[in-house]
Amino acid sequence: MSAPEVVLLAGGAGTRLWPVSREARPKQFFRIEGVSLLAESFGRAQRIAANGGARPDAAHENVWAVVTAALAASTRAELPLLPPANLLAEPERRNTAAAIGWAAIEVKRRRGGDAVLAVLPADQHVANVDAFAAAAARAVALARDGRLVTMGIRPTRPETGYGWLETGASLGDGAFQLARFVEKPDRARAEEFFARPERFLWNAGIFFFRADRMLAEIATHMPMLAGALAEIEASPARLPEIYAALPRDLPSIDYGVMERAADVACVAAGEVGWSDVGSWAALRDVLPRDERTHNVALGDPILIDTERSIVDARDQANVKVVAVVGVRDVCVVVTDDAVLVCAVDQAQRVKDVVEAIRKTKKTEVL
Amino acid sequence: MSAPEVVLLAGGAGTRLWPVSREARPKQFFRIEGVSLLAESFGRAQRIAANGGARPDAAHENVWAVVTAALAASTRAELPLLPPANLLAEPERRNTAAAIGWAAIEVKRRRGGDAVLAVLPADQHVANVDAFAAAAARAVALARDGRLVTMGIRPTRPETGYGWLETGASLGDGAFQLARFVEKPDRARAEEFFARPERFLWNAGIFFFRADRMLAEIATHMPMLAGALAEIEASPARLPEIYAALPRDLPSIDYGVMERAADVACVAAGEVGWSDVGSWAALRDVLPRDERTHNVALGDPILIDTERSIVDARDQANVKVVAVVGVRDVCVVVTDDAVLVCAVDQAQRVKDVVEAIRKTKKTEVL
Numbered sequence: 001m002s003a004p005e006v007v008l009l010a011g012g013a014g015t016r017l018w019p020v021s022r023e024a025r026p027k028q029f030f031r032i033e034g035v036s037l038l039a040e041s042f043g044r045a046q047r048i049a050a051n052g053g054a055r056p057d058a059a060h061e062n063v064w065a066v067v068t069a070a071l072a073a074s075t076r077a078e079l080p081l082l083p084p085a086n087l088l089a090e091p092e093r094r095n096t097a098a099a100i101g102w103a104a105i106e107v108k109r110r111r112g113g114d115a116v117l118a119v120l121p122a123d124q125h126v127a128n129v130d131a132f133a134a135a136a137a138r139a140v141a142l143a144r145d146g147r148l149v150t151m152g153i154r155p156t157r158p159e160t161g162y163g164w165l166e167t168g169a170s171l172g173d174g175a176f177q178l179a180r181f182v183e184k185p186d187r188a189r190a191e192e193f194f195a196r197p198e199r200f201l202w203n204a205g206i207f208f209f210r211a212d213r214m215l216a217e218i219a220t221h222m223p224m225l226a227g228a229l230a231e232i233e234a235s236p237a238r239l240p241e242i243y244a245a246l247p248r249d250l251p252s253i254d255y256g257v258m259e260r261a262a263d264v265a266c267v268a269a270g271e272v273g274w275s276d277v278g279s280w281a282a283l284r285d286v287l288p289r290d291e292r293t294h295n296v297a298l299g300d301p302i303l304i305d306t307e308r309s310i311v312d313a314r315d316q317a318n319v320k321v322v323a324v325v326g327v328r329d330v331c332v333v334v335t336d337d338a339v340l341v342c343a344v345d346q347a348q349r350v351k352d353v354v355e356a357i358r359k360t361k362k363t364e365v366l
Numbered sequence: 367m368s369a370p371e372v373v374l375l376a377g378g379a380g381t382r383l384w385p386v387s388r389e390a391r392p393k394q395f396f397r398i399e400g401v402s403l404l405a406e407s408f409g410r411a412q413r414i415a416a417n418g419g420a421r422p423d424a425a426h427e428n429v430w431a432v433v434t435a436a437l438a439a440s441t442r443a444e445l446p447l448l449p450p451a452n453l454l455a456e457p458e459r460r461n462t463a464a465a466i467g468w469a470a471i472e473v474k475r476r477r478g479g480d481a482v483l484a485v486l487p488a489d490q491h492v493a494n495v496d497a498f499a500a501a502a503a504r505a506v507a508l509a510r511d512g513r514l515v516t517m518g519i520r521p522t523r524p525e526t527g528y529g530w531l532e533t534g535a536s537l538g539d540g541a542f543q544l545a546r547f548v549e550k551p552d553r554a555r556a557e558e559f560f561a562r563p564e565r566f567l568w569n570a571g572i573f574f575f576r577a578d579r580m581l582a583e584i585a586t587h588m589p590m591l592a593g594a595l596a597e598i599e600a601s602p603a604r605l606p607e608i609y610a611a612l613p614r615d616l617p618s619i620d621y622g623v624m625e626r627a628a629d630v631a632c633v634a635a636g637e638v639g640w641s642d643v644g645s646w647a648a649l650r651d652v653l654p655r656d657e658r659t660h661n662v663a664l665g666d667p668i669l670i671d672t673e674r675s676i677v678d679a680r681d682q683a684n685v686k687v688v689a690v691v692g693v694r695d696v697c698v699v700v701t702d703d704a705v706l707v708c709a710v711d712q713a714q715r716v717k718d719v720v721e722a723i724r725k726t727k728k729t730e731v732l
Contacts, residue, residue: 019687302722304715313705318684321385321704321731323719326712327696334705338687339679339698341707346692349670353689356668365687 113212127273152201479578493639518567
């Protein structure tokens with residue numbers, strides 16, 4: 001029984017952690033206590049491979065990353081243990097279905113169609129890796145049996161920004177038949193879901209499946225993508241033109257495959273301390289805080305009479321001092337070329353800032 | 367009747383507008399709409415000289431500046447019209463009494479003992495120069511008659527951070543005998559004063575007097591300083607050693623002379639829009655604001671859902687973008703090497719920040 005191949009989806013763009021995150025250094029490069037989310041995810045991937053049977057000292061050989069070409073060099077630099085052949089660089093950014101489909105045919109070619117893939121976004125944070133790896137091991141086992149498996153995260157708030165999972169019949173040991181995927185709910189429904197944690201979980205975009213099963217599902221539900229993947233399989237050198245011909249609005253793997261497939265299982269992860277690190281507010285809630293003030297201080301800011309705030313004043317070439325006085329629930333983020341001050345409860349509006357910057361043409365800070 | 371000699375006290379140190387103000391570029395170099403407070407004060411000084419009889423196109427010849435040696439070059443650069451001989455560079459910083467005493471002996475030597483001096487701090491802002499110059503003309507006239515004259519500013523709030531003036535009998539035309547100087551009051555007394563604007567005014571440190579009258583008062587009330595000034599008068603080349611020998615805790619002109627002198631007059635300035643620009647909060651209140659949001663934006667910050675705040679994002683070599691989202695009553699000040707975020711009502715605590723920086727040894731940002 002071979003160990004799973006763990007595929008990091010590391011092509012993420014986006015600037016929700018602007019001004020630290022940039023188009024050229026998106027969220028997966030964000031560092032928590034010196035370690036990028038990408039490197040942290042790589043470590044998690046090694047644990048999943050080792051738990052699934054890989055030799056611990058060779059588990060990195062079972063880790064893959066799908067990135068966009070623009071991020072290939074920086075991803076390689078960030079993950080020195082990633083085998084070069086396991087870095088799949090998409091010539092152009094498409095949606096997760098293309099990335100996962102391509103990974104499936106590559107894994108099938110090199111490891112066989114019955115190889116199990118575990119697919120993880122590479123820009124998430126998990127505090128409790130032991131618990132996470134244990135849940136993943138259960139998911140890998142279910143995937144070996146031929147199931148599509150999704151990992152459900154125990155909700156910690158009535159979040160309207162995520163998709164949710166509704167579980168069905170128990171499969172034992174924290175696993176369930178998946179009743180359905182639920183689109184991002186409105187506030188009232190999110191509250192309703194949050195009140196029933198035994199039934200409703202967060203969809204974190206973490207999936208497990210055999211290569212041949214996924215390729216069969218793509219053939220059924222996304223025939224255009226399946227055709228492209230077959231062409232890539234036949235003529236790998238033609239990848240750039242085949243990718244270029246893929247529609248830009250290709251659906252995500254969730255919408256294109258998982259929601260339409262029968263017989264999807266769900267493994268409920270326990271208290272894993274998961275975060276999608278989707279905003280400065282999310283970071284404030286996930287990072288170690290001062291016990292008295294509840295501030296999260298990155299770098300060495302001067303904080304006076306300040307509470308429940310997150311201040312990122314990490315080493316910059318030019319900015320030497322960041323001082324914050326007399327505020328509550330504020331994000332202050334300082335880089336050498338851009339500064340953000342934002343109420344924590346408005347942190348999602350960083351996207352509006354990015355839009356405003358696009359209009360100013362000062363796009364070198366994006 | 368000769369025009370007054372207008373002396374700018376431009377030796378001010380202090381970092382209340384940190385991080386824009388620095389030890390090497392103190393508050394008088396702070397720019398409002400492109401013009402430093404120092405240059406603005408110079409313009410005001412020219413108006414006072416011209417109103418007092420100087421030819422308008424030569425009024426700059428009646429303007430003087432007393433600075434510390436460390437600021438001499440930058441002051442000269444900021445005031446190209448200041449006659450070089452009128453720049454008095456103190457070898458070491460002492461209090462206002464020494465600066466004013468030295469200016470008085472220099473003016474006496476070059477213009478005669480009956481010359482009138484108008485003394486202005488060079489780091490204040492006055493919005494309505496016409497009204498200010500009119501009040502100054504009245505003060506100059508009273509000083510010509512041999513009086514010590516102080517200008518009183520109409521209070522706009524019950525300020526506990528300033529000294530106040532209590533007026534006595536009217537001398538007509540907005541002038542009064544001064545009943546007394548009042549030390550910085552506590553809150554209750556400040557409220558009491560503020561409720562009686564016909565009687566209580568702010569002391570702005572703006573004085574008018576004949577050179578010989580001031581030197582006589584110094585001889586009476588500050589004999590040690592008078593002795594030093596006499597030595598300087600006799601041997602100008604010995605200035606550095608004489609200054610060095612002056613005690614560091616020499617009283618201010620207010621405390622050392624004005625409060626002890628008899629027969630002090632006070633001219634009440636009307637709606638002159640005076641500000642000592644003593645904090646970022648004071649700046650917020652004095653600078654042009656957006657009508658809808660009441661924000662003061664310097665430079666071109668991105669402001670989203672932000673109100674009653676002051677954001678200084680003026681051109682920096684490196685920092686290109688400053689974005690502020692979802693906050694109220696906050697000061698955000700960005701330079702290339704230091705960033706301040708401060709609740710407006712805590713703006714006076716910038717001094718605590720400066721103290722904290724001294725302890726960190728990152729004193730290059732001060």
